[in-house]
Amino acid sequence: MIMIESNFIKTIMENDLETGKVKEIVTRFPPEPNAYLHIGHARAIITNFELAKLFGGKTYLRFDDTNPAKEDVEYVEAIKKDVEWLGYKPYKITFGSDYFDYQYEKAVLLIKKGLAYVDDLSQEEIAKYRGTLTEPGIESPYRNRSVEENLELFERMRKGEFKEGEKVLRAKIDMSSPNLNLRDPILYRILHIEHHQTKDKWCIYPMYDFAHPLQDACEGITHSLCSLEFENNRPLYEWVIENCETDHIPRQIEFGRLNITNTVMSKRYLKQLVDEGKVTGYDDPRMPTLVGLRRRGVTPEAIKAFILSTGLSRVNSTVDVDQFEHFIREDLKPKVSRIMAVVDPIKVVITNYPEGKIEYLDAVNNAENPDLGSRKIAFSRYLYIERDDFTLEKPNKNYKRLALGLEVRLMHAYFIKCNDVILDENGNIKEIHCTYDEQTKSGSGFNARKPNGTIHYVEATTARKATFNLFEPLIIDDENDDRPFIERVNPNSWIKKYGFVEGSIPSTNVLDSYQFIRNGYYTVDKESTEDNLVFNRTVALKSSYR
Ligand code: ATP
Ligand code: MG
Numbered sequence: 001m002i003m004i005e006s007n008f009i010k011t012i013m014e015n016d017l018e019t020g021k022v023k024e025i026v027t028r029f030p031p032e033p034n035a036y037l038h039i040g041h042a043r044a045i046i047t048n049f050e051l052a053k054l055f056g057g058k059t060y061l062r063f064d065d066t067n068p069a070k071e072d073v074e075y076v077e078a079i080k081k082d083v084e085w086l087g088y089k090p091y092k093i094t095f096g097s098d099y100f101d102y103q104y105e106k107a108v109l110l111i112k113k114g115l116a117y118v119d120d121l122s123q124e125e126i127a128k129y130r131g132t133l134t135e136p137g138i139e140s141p142y143r144n145r146s147v148e149e150n151l152e153l154f155e156r157m158r159k160g161e162f163k164e165g166e167k168v169l170r171a172k173i174d175m176s177s178p179n180l181n182l183r184d185p186i187l188y189r190i191l192h193i194e195h196h197q198t199k200d201k202w203c204i205y206p207m208y209d210f211a212h213p214l215q216d217a218c219e220g221i222t223h224s225l226c227s228l229e230f231e232n233n234r235p236l237y238e239w240v241i242e243n244c245e246t247d248h249i250p251r252q253i254e255f256g257r258l259n260i261t262n263t264v265m266s267k268r269y270l271k272q273l274v275d276e277g278k279v280t281g282y283d284d285p286r287m288p289t290l291v292g293l294r295r296r297g298v299t300p301e302a303i304k305a306f307i308l309s310t311g312l313s314r315v316n317s318t319v320d321v322d323q324f325e326h327f328i329r330e331d332l333k334p335k336v337s338r339i340m341a342v343v344d345p346i347k348v349v350i351t352n353y354p355e356g357k358i359e360y361l362d363a364v365n366n367a368e369n370p371d372l373g374s375r376k377i378a379f380s381r382y383l384y385i386e387r388d389d390f391t392l393e394k395p396n397k398n399y400k401r402l403a404l405g406l407e408v409r410l411m412h413a414y415f416i417k418c419n420d421v422i423l424d425e426n427g428n429i430k431e432i433h434c435t436y437d438e439q440t441k442s443g444s445g446f447n448a449r450k451p452n453g454t455i456h457y458v459e460a461t462t463a464r465k466a467t468f469n470l471f472e473p474l475i476i477d478d479e480n481d482d483r484p485f486i487e488r489v490n491p492n493s494w495i496k497k498y499g500f501v502e503g504s505i506p507s508t509n510v511l512d513s514y515q516f517i518r519n520g521y522y523t524v525d526k527e528s529t530e531d532n533l534v535f536n537r538t539v540a541l542k543s544s545y546r
Helices: 008-018 039-054 073-085 096-112 123-129 147-159 208-219 228-243 267-275 290-296 300-309 321-332
Strands: 026-029 058-063 092-095 116-119 168-171 186-190 204-206 223-227 251-255 258-260 317-319 337-339 345-350 358-364 374-380 382-386 407-410 415-423 429-437 457-459 464-471 494-501 513-516 520-524 533-540
Touching: 008 039, 008 223, 008 251, 026 039, 026 208, 026 223, 039 058, 039 223, 039 258, 039 290, 039 300, 058 073, 058 096, 058 208, 073 290, 092 096, 092 208, 096 116, 096 147, 096 168, 096 186, 096 204, 096 208, 116 147, 147 186, 168 228, 204 208, 208 223, 208 228, 223 228, 228 251, 290 533, 300 321, 317 321, 321 520, 321 533, 374 382, 374 457, 513 533
Parallel strands: 026 058, 058 092, 223 251, 258 317, 337 513, 345 429, 464 533
Antiparallel strands: 116 168, 168 186, 186 204, 345 382, 358 374, 382 457, 407 415, 415 429, 464 494, 513 520, 520 533
16 A cells, blocks of 8 residues: 655644644645646645545545636536546535635625725726835725725625626735735625526625635635645735634645646646647647546556655655656556557568468466466467567677577567568568577477577467557757747657557457557557557656656
């Protein structure tokens, strides 16, 4: 079992339980349903769920849906599926909008306490009056409206009597605070938009900074974990909790965001890639979205092991994509059958093997995992080998594959020796002619000669046609390239190869994964058919970055 290592949040939780500050650990994962989740979100999901689990607590999945303009139920459903796929069952699935009534009451309470006011300034004026880090802000001329007037105006805002942008509700805190978030932040704005959950019940919507702490309070969240960019919002979070006099007092704790080299991890950028057609969709296997990774063949176990290996710190961190790939390989290695596929074939004729004969040779599916069983692999006069495993050039002594006059072992089968190469009219290899030695059958213990290496093959008449999708990073990190991100998209990041897999491949359901010997881990794509199998290379056998 994978265990979460010691980290600063775990220590805080231990202390809070020990001192009796909290009775149980309650966390939440609060995505905004405006995009698909990516591998960065996995850090937040895993951290929240694993920590609560460790202490026998619970975790909510709460949709932070206070901005109906950008949200959609499509994302709600996708996010639920992603969390479940990662192996987590939320204690409850809730929506921030479930608490709109409560938030409204708390806004009224703030007005009554003289801590909130309705402002008529425009968006631009509010921004201008806010001041800068070096200059204090200017108070709005509407800041000192009476409680009665504020209550009446806020009620009229709720009833839909004003246009968008005409009025907002602001907290009355401190226009000269060194923390810009405390300079009378907006609590509610008018949006005449139907909400995907509450439909047309509301035309005023709370801002994140006001809504979030109240939602946490409603659910009894003890440790409200969020990424580092919310650090400066913490004083406001605490201000809301204190002044709204909530029954429960949650605590916000920030952790560092996870970045991965050569990987775009911002929702905005991922959306742009989809909208501009640079990828085939959110589940494009090159995307770092959870749906993309799943389609590519990455398992939830690999994601978890990787995320936990990155630890959890207070600062943002960048991890090498190599590290992610390492965990993908480690997870698949004992789990999947190792079979033979030729992604870029050349035809081989075994001239001394009888026409029409096929024999079947034994092979175990995974020497590390007997549960995966064994299979029979075909061998005949017609085979395919990998183009890369043959050279027309005169080989040097380090070359461990096939060439004219050389002998190699075909994995699970016989030694073959190349005697002739047939070229087409353009000088390309059409087929190669070899002879096999019956004595050298795999498993026979033959050791009279040493072959010039071992290569894999597939038998041609039983082989199944396949398309192999190979992927390169969508965007390559390069400090010296300052072009906008969308221009740095790698146009050659999806490479298609056409070849064959052995006819004895155990099964070809979508998401079935294999190790293709000497090549990499591959997973059956959703576009795969019986007549043309399609595989996505999940990860190469060896790192290509070294
Ligand atoms: P983005 O910046 O990509 O648009 P977001 O933070 O706005 O993402 P949310 O839906 O608000 O997206 O994210 C839900 C949770 O996931 C938040 O608590 C956020 O902090 C966390 N999260 C998002 N990206 C990362 C990341 N790269 N590393 C760690 N946590 C992340
Ligand atoms: Mg966010």
